[in-house]
Amino acid sequence: MHELSIAMGIVEAATEEAQRRGVQVSAVHLRLGALSGVVKDALLFSYEVACEDTPLAGSKLIVEDVPVVILCPKCKDNKTLISLQSFTCPDCGTPTMNIVRGRELEVFALEVEDEEVAK
């Protein structure tokens, strides 16, 4: 299980961004790709642990699941994969490794309150 080190990375990144802006974080929005290799439930659990004794203690982690999107070479269009067990176009069945999305592991937004107000 590597979710704890991932969670610590999230806390570190969010803390830096918050300090740079002089704000307090109430929630962290994360984009999590289906191919990121990270298990959501384990990450949510680890996040609380990783936040302890940091400026982010008590904040929430909000995960947006990103499905795998492939570019089908035959349909010439982006298609959302139905299952990780089958890297084929859901419409025409062509196998492909043209992965457009699905590897994300990205802090994309913070819910913040200005520090003066929060105090």
Next chain:
Amino acid sequence: MTEPRLVEVRRNVLKQNDVIARALREEFQAAGVFVVSLVSSPGSGKTTFLEKILTQLQPQHRVAALVGDLATENDAVRLARSKAPVKQITTGTLCHLEAAMVQNALQGWELNQLDYLFIENVGNLVCPSSYDLGESLRLVLMSVTEGEDKPLKYPTIFNSSDVAVITKNELAAAVEFDWEAARKSIESVRPGMQIFRLSAKTGEGMQAFTDFLAQRLAEHRAVAHT
């Protein structure tokens, strides 16, 4: 009191690892060393396979290996029997290698004195998939005793790997290994993946694999010189 507001930040959580991995990849390319990482579940035969590969390559090629393990140095001791330079990375409780560990372990090594560097990851089919180590080729190994549907159970690691190696082929008949089913499982999660089926114990299929490595090394160096 003001309402909480949303600010966009867009930070890749693994950026630190990716930056180091990119620097390593550039360093490997400049030194002309072809770097192969190995991932598999525990007990699939990574170390035996690697020991044989190191031994077979050595008359003609300069090889070295880094080996990740949670607690012991047993694997490094086994690999050292090949007479190749081997360094252990003991990860403690960490279930995977990260680029920084590879970078630290390589300090003091003259990479331009090497043709191949092998990095044996910790036996684990989940965690290593997230971490780029700067390798040129990621091998995923599975043994015939593990079941033909292993790739379907761990699609992410198979999908993120470049080549599959089926090990312990000498046991295939005993465990009634269904080669076609295994091939289909791999093709399903990683279309077009090249698959080698071999036995490190009997040597069957090993030559085809080392030939493949030699070809990839030549291509790697051709790119470096253009």
